[in-house]
Amino acid sequence: MKHWSRADGLSAAAANSPDVRRTLRNRSRYEVANNSYARGITLTLANDVVGTGPRLQMLTANDAANRFVESEFYAWAESVGLAEKLRTMRLSRVADGESFGLLTNNQRVDAAVKLDLRLIEADQVASPTLSPDTGRYLDGIRFDADGNPIAYDVLRNHPGDGLFLVDDEFDTVPAAAVLHYFRCDRPGQIRGIPDITPALPLFAQLRRFTLAVLAAAETAAEFAGILYTDAPANGEADAAEPFEPIELEKRMLLTMPGGWKMAQMKSEQPSTTYAEFKKEILNEIARCLNMPFNVAVGNSSGYNYASGRLDHQTYFKSIRVEQSQLARVVLDRILHAWLREAILIEGYLPNSLRTLDSTFEHQWFWDGHEHVDPAKEANAQKIRLASHTTTLAIEFARQGRDWETELKQRAKEIALMRDLGLTIESETDSPSEPDATEDHAEDAESQTA
Incomplete structure (x- = not known):
């Protein structure tokens, strides 16, 4: 009865009320700021999801226009620090549950397009004092009749600042200029809660157990x-x-x-179960983030090759899902806003791209994940290409690279090597073994072709 006493039938919005989210944010931020494991786990997750930043590949019919937009967007992303801001947004989702970005105009951006992304904490998106929440207005967000957000109320000062007043001023920002990044776990949920919410009691248990073992060892050492x-x-x-x-x-x-x-006096601490207890607690903590134990603690000493591969498959699937959400919720809207601003600059974009009436097909490339055994992965890649079960585009995309760019670069390298009289490995491959069967020889010829 005590265990189930906290169960309720509240809606997603009521269960995640402003007071509840405030408490969860404060506790999560405290753990991430003061717990080494919590800090390392969140940093690893942000680095794995965002990496060095996404790369844009335009897929319109005009190749020259595609290369121009990709180059200009990359220069703009570097000038505004897009990769760092995306990592901050992912870190905020772990500790705060959500992150907000405002699309603004910044004249100091060192690029032709002056669009900028300004991040704000979840505390600043809130209902102003004495503003009642209704079905169309909740937690600082205004909705239309279909449940779509149309505007956000953003406090000009952070509630935690010393200059914040009870009746502080706020700005109403249209939804088109606001990026709201969070994970929706329940239908009707409009605000996020920290990703590490289920692990907060576990962090406390880990800290209490560690301090108890340390106190026992210190007590024994005093005698x-x-x-x-x-x-x-x-x-x-x-x-x-x-x-x-x-x-x-x-x-x-x-x-x-x-x-x-x-x-x-013989010290009995730490006992033989100390390391095992910490391992189980950390494994349970990492589970709510879909992170394997060896990644969470940065230690793979107890893993073999097969176990490492199996655990990482689940983790990488989770990473791909998060990257897909980040691309849809944040990056696609940023690209649309960037193109809209670029069109307003006379003579900047190619003529084929100077309209938003058509859909600009594109895709995002993320950093690839290094294989545990590069030799085995290279051999598997060779077999997949030979059996036509994959393409160069797919294989390069797994490494976070554009296949067209890589092939053009490789063609330049091969041409230069021939001009310099350097041998190319593919042209000097040794013939088949003398005792090879005729079938093997035919397979080798077909693969070479």
């Missing part, structure tokens, strides 16, 4: 020795005052009363 006797009660032993401390001199011999012995 230089213990005076004890093997004589039975009322046996033959000189009288000794119970619990009387004896001051020891350095490098001196010491005589004990008759029938008494001096022994050093």
Whole structure:
């Protein structure tokens, strides 16, 4: 009954009320700021999801226009620090549950397009004082009749600032200029809660257990020795005052009363189960983030090759899902806003792209994940290409690279090597073994072709 006493039938919005989210944010931020494991886990997750930043590939019919937009968008992304801001947004989702970005105009941006992304914390998107929440207005967000957000109320000062007043001023920002990044776990949920919410009690248990073990070890270390006797009660032993401390001199011999012995206290901490307990707690903490244990703790000493591969498959699937959401919720809207601003610049974009009436097909490339055994992965890649079960576009995309760019670069390298008289490995491959069967020879010829 005590376990289920907290269960309720509240809606997603009511269960994640402003007071509840404020408490969860404060506790999550405290753990991430003061717990080494929590900090490392969140940093690893942000680095794996965002990496060095996404790369744009335009897929319109005009190749020259595609290359121009990709180059200009990359230069703009570098000037505004887009990759760093995306990593910050992912970090905020872990500790705050959500992150907000405002699309603004910044004249100091070192690019032709002056669009900028300004991040704000979840605390600043809130209902102003004395503004009642209704079905169309909740937690600082205004909705239309279909449930679509149409405007956000953003406090000009952070509620945690010393300059913040109870009736502080706010700005109403249209939804087209606001990026709201969070994970929706329930239908009707409009605000996010920290990703590490289920792990907050576990962080406390981990800290309490570690401090208890440390206190026990320190207590044992405080005693230089213990005076004890093997004589039975009322046996033959000189009288000794119970619990009387004896001051020891350095490098001196010491005589004990008759029938008494001096022994050093044996420390029983940490016990053999200490490491196992911490491992289980950390494994449970990392589970709510879909992160394997060896990635969470940065230690793969207990893993073999197969276990590492199997655990990472689940983790990388989760990463791909998050990258897809980040591309849809944040990057696609940023690209649309960037193109809209670029069109307003006379003579900037190619003529084929100077309209938003058509859909600009594109895709985003993210950093690839290094394989545990590069030789095995290269051999598997060779077999997939030979059996026509994959394409160069797919294989390069797994590494976060554009296949067209890489092939053009490789063609330049091969041409230069031939001009310099350098041998190309593919042209000097050794023939098949003399004892190879005819079928093997035919397979080798087909693969070469």
